Amino acid sequence: MAKITIMGNMATALGAKLSRPDVVPAYPITPSTLFPEKISEYIADGEMDAEMIRVESEHSAMSACIGASACGARVCTASASQGIALMSEMMFIAAGMRLPIVMAVGNRALAAPINIWCDHQDTISQRDTGWLQFYAERNQEGLDLMIIAFKVCEDKRVLLPGMVGIDAFVLTHTTEAVDVPEQELVDEFLPKYKLELSLDPNKPMTFGSFGTPEFYQEFKYTQVKAIEKSSDVIDEVFAEFKKKFGREYRKIMPYKCEDADVIILTMGSMSGTARAAVNKMREEGKKVGCCKLTVYRPFPGKELMDLTKNARVIAVLDRDISPGFGGALYGEVSAQFVNEPKHPLITDYIIGLGGRDVLIENFEEIYDKSMDAVKKGRVEKPVEWINMNQEVL
Amino acid sequence: MVKITIGAINKVPGSSKNYKTGDWRTLKPVIDMEKCKKCWICYKFCPEGCIKKTDDGPETDYDYCKGCGICAYECPFKAIEMVMEER
Numbered sequence: 001m002a003k004i005t006i007m008g009n010m011a012t013a014l015g016a017k018l019s020r021p022d023v024v025p026a027y028p029i030t031p032s033t034l035f036p037e038k039i040s041e042y043i044a045d046g047e048m049d050a051e052m053i054r055v056e057s058e059h060s061a062m063s064a065c066i067g068a069s070a071c072g073a074r075v076c077t078a079s080a081s082q083g084i085a086l087m088s089e090m091m092f093i094a095a096g097m098r099l100p101i102v103m104a105v106g107n108r109a110l111a112a113p114i115n116i117w118c119d120h121q122d123t124i125s126q127r128d129t130g131w132l133q134f135y136a137e138r139n140q141e142g143l144d145l146m147i148i149a150f151k152v153c154e155d156k157r158v159l160l161p162g163m164v165g166i167d168a169f170v171l172t173h174t175t176e177a178v179d180v181p182e183q184e185l186v187d188e189f190l191p192k193y194k195l196e197l198s199l200d201p202n203k204p205m206t207f208g209s210f211g212t213p214e215f216y217q218e219f220k221y222t223q224v225k226a227i228e229k230s231s232d233v234i235d236e237v238f239a240e241f242k243k244k245f246g247r248e249y250r251k252i253m254p255y256k257c258e259d260a261d262v263i264i265l266t267m268g269s270m271s272g273t274a275r276a277a278v279n280k281m282r283e284e285g286k287k288v289g290c291c292k293l294t295v296y297r298p299f300p301g302k303e304l305m306d307l308t309k310n311a312r313v314i315a316v317l318d319r320d321i322s323p324g325f326g327g328a329l330y331g332e333v334s335a336q337f338v339n340e341p342k343h344p345l346i347t348d349y350i351i352g353l354g355g356r357d358v359l360i361e362n363f364e365e366i367y368d369k370s371m372d373a374v375k376k377g378r379v380e381k382p383v384e385w386i387n388m389n390q391e392v393l
Numbered sequence: 394m395v396k397i398t399i400g401a402i403n404k405v406p407g408s409s410k411n412y413k414t415g416d417w418r419t420l421k422p423v424i425d426m427e428k429c430k431k432c433w434i435c436y437k438f439c440p441e442g443c444i445k446k447t448d449d450g451p452e453t454d455y456d457y458c459k460g461c462g463i464c465a466y467e468c469p470f471k472a473i474e475m476v477m478e479e480r
Contacts, residue, residue, distance in 0.1 A: 098400035159399060197402055204406035211401055218397050 008171035009034035015146025025064035062090035072198035095130025117355020132162035260289030277363030418460030428472035
């Protein structure tokens with residue numbers, strides 16, 4: 001296994017290359033542009049046998065993905081932010097047509113005001129499209145999760161599209177050391193795949209055909225059953241990945257949670273900072289732990305409850321905001337616990353929007369605020385904004 | 394009974410013909426052959442291709458006519474009347 005130092009976009013592009021896609025339709029957008037650039041370089045250098053389709057928009061990129069995937073090709077693409085918003089219509093269709101397309105995302109904020117930096121709003125806003133969602137903490141995870149996503153999505157019990165999010169700039173443009181899995185091992189792990197039914201001019205068929213009120217609800221039910229089933233498939237694939245490549249993935253990765261009063265729940269690159277903050281606070285005698293959510297869809301609610309049910313507070317960190325409500329993750333964590341007779345207090349912290357750095361001292365503040373709720377026995381302000389610059393308000 | 398397929402795949406080509414969109418109709422075009430001059434304007438304007446040319450004049454395909462009324466609106470001789478349909 002070779003160790004190289006590469007940026008996050010190179011890691012997801014390398015993960016894609018190792019997965020041997022047949023077709024890559026993509027439209028460049030910051031901070032994901034390096035992904036299609038790297039893929040086109042691989043193809044030009046003869047290192048990759050794939051068709052790259054240069055499209056005129058992200059809507060077309062996803063349309064081309066759908067067409068190619070329905071023909072039985074292994075397909076991947078990359079996008080971010082406004083690009084994903086423009087793709088949205090076709091993303092619903094890709095999921096409804098049950099096509100295992102894999103997309104690498106450089107998670108970025110949405111305009112207005114225009115902002116190219118790290119934020120999870122772009123993919124969180126697409127959580128209801130029916131795509132599986134994975135979030136990486138490091139470049140290594142970006143690479144590995146691309147290969148894992150193909151295997152999960154193409155499983156006959158699943159057959160759904162999936163996306164792998166890496167944080168804008170913090171990962172996409174940051175160089176880290178990455179273990180490159182051997183092609184031979186990836187080929188064994190992810191063999192050639194064949195769609196049972198695919199588009200063929202000699203045998204005309206309609207994909208995603210008309211669904212009248214007599215059928216639509218049942219159709220959606222079968223689609224939802226498939227993403228629910230993917231939860232088990234993800235566990236199987238994570239276990240197989242560990243066996244083959246030695247690296248462990250879990251839907252939720254706990255850190256020092258066993259005896260923790262406060263458990264901080266994070267997604268993406270800030271999870272590393274969370275562990276450093278937990279270490280610092282543990283030295284000071286504070287009973288705090290953290291959990292990193294790698295899989296956001298399907299939502300690993302049961303695993304989350306098992307890991308956090310003995311805490312006094314779950315501090316949910318949202319790098320997204322549902323205006324008029326609060327953070328999306330907060331809503332989902334709360335919903336998971338609402339029918340339990342006894343459960344931890346749940347607080348929401350909006351943090352790091354539009355690329356604002358997430359610092360160790362922010363976690364310390366979050367711990368203090370959460371313990372304050374424990375002392376009072378209730379959460380007075382469920383949604384708090386962290387690290388606000390009051391001077392500009 | 395039709396069963397749900399994965400990805401809503403329909404393996405029968407041209408099967409949209411089986412879906413009789415005439416069900417959508419509220420008003421039904423009725424042609425008065427005495428007023429009809431066989432100018433075929435209705436034939437040209439029908440967005441559904443539901444008017445057939447015959448030697449006796451235009452003939453509406455009620456299996457697929459959605460009752461939009463464009464034929465009646467365009468007919469220069471007021472030979473087509475839209476009447477309430479009761480089923």
